[in-house]
Amino acid sequence: MLSFRAASSEAVAALVDGVEGSATVAQDLFAVAANLRSEGALRRFATDFALPSEAKTGLVSELYDGKVDPATLDLLKDAVGRRWTRTRDLADALEYVGVVAAVRSTGRDADQVVDELFSVRSIVNDSPDLRNALSDRARSADDKAALVDTLLDGKVLPATVILVKQALTGSHRSVAVALEDYEKVAADVHGRDVATVRVARPLGESEVQRLEAALTEQYGRPVHLNIVVDPDVIGGIKVEIGGDVIDGTISSRLDDARRKLAG
Known part of the structure; x- marks a missing residue:
């Protein structure tokens, strides 16, 4: 899904090993990733390997304690204590691990998530009006999320809805590219x-x-x-x-x- 250099790849693998299947943790991680992408000073502080780990974990606790699931907080403390090749890698890694958490929350239904993401991606690719509506920068994030709910409510797994909404964030080149990446992660979770x-x-x-x-x-x-x-x-x-x-x-x-x- 995302390209990490050697040091960051090892950190990502360690975080994935430690994440459990949880829709709440997935949504927490997506929110923190968005926060890091929008706040340059926070991103640089959290990825500065020259700073003591205690300083970074202390800041994470101050910012997120009581605002995210305890399991998310533990994972964030682990993440900021690791070495990241580029400042953007931490946010990308948290997004990746969030996708894994969402997929693992479905248990044995990971294959269904792959199928559903593929179906949504096909619909987006085949419908210029829908594609434009989901990528329109003039529309608010809440408006786009409401559109996703209207299209998918009761038709797909909750984890699929979470991932489709995450695909709207703009961290990928397009919604379709994000969905394709998430398909691959969902399959990889079960070794496919x-x-x-x-x-x-x-x-x-x-x-x-x-x-x-x-x-x-x-x-x-x-x-x-x-x-x-x-x-x-x-x-x-x-x-x-x-x-x-x-x-x-x-x-x-x-x-x-x-x-x-x-x-």
Whole structure:
């Protein structure tokens, strides 16, 4: 989801190990991340490795004790005591750990969160009016959150609603990019990768199982499939997983043939 340098990556991994599944902790962490991004002096103080840990944990207690869940406060104290490569890494890490906490709060339903985030992302991508409404800087955060509630209330897991609202904060390039990142984190929580599969027609259950098995063998761990029926696909399938694209469509082979003839 987020790119951390070596020292920060180790800190993020340690924080993830210590976070439990909790929607409250997730929302606390998102709020603190937003606070750090908006307050430069606080961000610099909290990530200054030259300062004593006691000074930083003392400030965290002063600012957040009684305002966040005790588990969140403990995690924040741990976070400011660690070494961060860049000042922005702490806020990014807290957002990341918040996503993990939200996903873990669903227990065994992490796969459902992946599916729901993918569905919301598809709706946003396919609806210019909705995409513009969610990215409109003139609209308040509360107004956008109310729109999300109207669209999703009772239709998805509470954790999905929390994550979609977080995607509106602007810390990513767009809402769709944030949702895609969160999908990957949700899958990773249960040791999976995510693959987007574009096909000309819906796949049967046996075809899905064979494709999952093949990708699992190739990538060394289970793969969650997001299947898209795409009219631009002419036969075959196109798989996007991580930075890899496996294009076995007829249209791709035709394009290759045209290039060879033109060359």
